[in-house]
Each structure stands twice: as structure tokens, then as C-alpha cells.
Amino acid sequence: MSSDVSNLKDTIIPKSDQLNADQLLGAPMTIEVTSVKRGSTDEQPISIGYVGDNGRPWKPCKSMRKVLIFAWGEDGGQWVGRMATLYNKGDVKFGGIAVGGIRISHLSHIPSDIALSVNSTRGKKEPVIVKRLDATDPVQASRVKMDAAARGGMESLKAAWASLPADHKRAIGGADGCPASYKTIAQQADAKPVVTEEKEIPIVVRETIVTVAPDFKADVGTIADIESNEIPGF
Numbered sequence: 001m002s003s004d005v006s007n008l009k010d011t012i013i014p015k016s017d018q019l020n021a022d023q024l025l026g027a028p029m030t031i032e033v034t035s036v037k038r039g040s041t042d043e044q045p046i047s048i049g050y051v052g053d054n055g056r057p058w059k060p061c062k063s064m065r066k067v068l069i070f071a072w073g074e075d076g077g078q079w080v081g082r083m084a085t086l087y088n089k090g091d092v093k094f095g096g097i098a099v100g101g102i103r104i105s106h107l108s109h110i111p112s113d114i115a116l117s118v119n120s121t122r123g124k125k126e127p128v129i130v131k132r133l134d135a136t137d138p139v140q141a142s143r144v145k146m147d148a149a150a151r152g153g154m155e156s157l158k159a160a161w162a163s164l165p166a167d168h169k170r171a172i173g174g175a176d177g178c179p180a181s182y183k184t185i186a187q188q189a190d191a192k193p194v195v196t197e198e199k200e201i202p203i204v205v206r207e208t209i210v211t212v213a214p215d216f217k218a219d220v221g222t223i224a225d226i227e228s229n230e231i232p233g234f
Contacts, residue, residue, distance in 0.1 A: 016056060017055070017056060018044075018047075018056050018057055018058065018059045019053070019056050019057065019058040019059070019086075019102065020056075021088045021089075021092075021099070021100040021101050021102050022088070022100070024086060024087055024088035024102065024152070025088055025100075025152075025156070027145070027149055027156060027159050027160050027163065028085055028086060028087035028088075028105065028145060028148035028149055028152070028156075028160070029085070029086055030083055030084070030085045030086075030106070030133070030135075030141065030144065030145070031048075031050035031051065031053075031058065031083065031084055031085075031086065032050055032051045032081065032082070032083050033048055033049070033050055033079050033080050033081065033082050033083070033084070034049045034050055034051055034053075034080060035048070035049035035057075035080065036048055036049075036076035036077065036079050036080065037049070037057075039059060044059040045065075046059065046060060046065055046076070047059050048060065048079070058086070058102070060102070061101060061102070062119075063118035063119060063126075063128070064102070064103065064104055066116075066118050067104055067107075067116070067118065067128060067130060068084075068104075068107075070114070070116055071107050071109075071110050071114055071130060072107070072109060072110075082107070082108050082109045083107070083108040083109075083133055083135050084104055084106065084107050084108070084133075085104070085105045085106035085107075085133060085144050085145070085148050086102050086103065086104060086105070086148075087102075087103055087105050087148040087149065087151055087152050087156075088100045088101070088102065088103075088152050088156075089101050089102075089103040089151065089152070090152065090153065090189070103128075103151075104128075104130055105130065105131065105144070105147060105148035105151060106130065106131045106132070106133035106144045106147070106148065107130050107131075107132070107133055108132075108133040108134070108135050110130070110132050111132070112132055113129065113130065113131045113132055114129070114130050115127065115128070115129050115130075116128055131144070131147065138168070139168055139171045139172065142164050142165075142168040142171075142172060143172060145160050145163075145164075146160050146161065146164075146172065146178075146179075146182050147182065147185070148160075149161075149182075149186075150182040150183075150185035150186045150189065151185060151186075151189055152186075152189060153186055153189045153190045154183070154186040154187065154189075154190055156186070157178070157182055157183070157185075157186040158234055161177075161178045161182075161234055162234075177234055178234050
């Protein structure tokens with residue numbers, strides 16, 4: 001076992017034979033596909049290997065398989081060498097409980113952003129937007145990371161922003177720090193109620209329920225500033 005404590009992420013990787021949504025709690029990840037194989041079960045019929053998977057391939061759910069086939073085509077052999085940015089969507093449910101699930105935010109080898117609807121719970125349609133990933137532009141790759149992180153909420157966004165090189169921060173946000181557009185996405189992700197089979201449960205932020213009047217308006221970033229106790233430069 002390594003004695004290096006500079007990065008403890010490896011200590012929380014689940015003991016599993018596949019990429020797990022919990023591994024994306026801190027930040028999204030961009031993978032490069034190395035193989036596509038047929039799975040052994042009807043529930044997980046596709047197994048996607050990627051650079052550095054350490055024997056834990058990504059086994060996309062049905063809705064994400066639809067996205068991949070729509071974007072990249074039916075021939076899985078053609079997917080090798082292509083890239084996808086994955087993030088943890090916290091309100092994905094299993095057995096009626098929100099446990100999170102792996103979703104796609106960006107794909108390489110598409111001419112432009114794509115939008116489509118996929119089946120959600122109880123046969124409901126859910127809109128999905130997948131943005132184009134340009135793997136040759138390092139700053140654009142950081143923008144991809146920020147966008148995917150924002151979809152996971154404010155804490156995920158803060159962690160992603162803190163991990164960016166200083167020159168990328170300047171290119172993306174200038175002197176203003178993290179762009180308000182990402183904060184808005186993160187606020188919306190945090191504010192989305194977790195829906196059970198019977199009723200909605202309000203999200204509790206640090207043991208405090210924040211109630212806002214329907215006609216309340218504020219400058220973008222105000223709520224984030226109150227709730228997240230922002231670090232300088234964010």
C-alpha cells in the first residue's frame with residue numbers, strides 16, 4: 001500500500017468490476033475508449049474499456065447507450081479512440097432511492113452539440129444535452145470539466161475550479177473567477193428536489209432549509225455566495 005497522502009482518491013474506489021457513480025462524486029472524468037464488448041447480462045449488454053480503467057470498464061445504462069448510438073452510430077468498433085466526459089447525476093434512483101448514476105455531458109467526434117429525449121423513470125421523457133468535446137484544445141477540455149462538474153452541484157463545481165491551472169482559470173473566467181453561468185447550473189442542480197414515489201423531499205443544505213419567495217430575484221451568484229461560503233477566486 002502506498003504511503004503517499006497527496007491524493008487519497010484511490011482509497012474510496014468501490015470494490016467493483018465496473019466504473020461506479022461514486023467515483024465521480026468529486027469531479028467528472030473524461031475517458032478515451034479502448035474497447036467495446038458485449039456484456040454478459042441483459043441489464044448490462046455493453047462493456048466499454050477505457051485508458052486507465054484498471055479492470056473496471058464503464059457499463060452504460062440503457063439511456064446512455066441510446067445517446068452513444070445516436071451520436072456515434074451502431075458500430076461499436078468505431079467507438080474506439082473516441083472520448084466521453086462522464087459525471088454523477090445525483091437524482092438518479094434505484095429502487096425508489098436517489099443513489100446517483102453515470103451520465104454523459106460531452107462526446108468527441110460529433111459535429112456539434114446534440115439534444116434528444118430519453119426515457120426516465122415511469123416512462124417519462126427526460127431531455128439530454130450532450131456537448132461537443134474537442135480533445136485537442138486543453139482550455140476547452142477544462143471548460144468541459146467545469147460544465148460537467150456544474151451539473152453535479154456547487155461542491156462538485158468548486159472542486160473542479162480549484163483543480164484547474166491558473167492560466168486556464170484566467171482564460172475561462174478572467175478576473176471575475178468562476179463564470180456565473182456555471183454557478184447557475186450548479187445552483188439548479190442543487191435545488192432540484194429528490195422525488196420519491198409519494199412526495200417531494202426538500203433538499204437540506206448544511207442542516208438549513210432555505211425558503212425563497214416565488215417573486216424573489218437576485219443577481220446570479222448571490223445564493224451561491226450565501227450557501228457555499230466561497231473560497232477567494234471562485
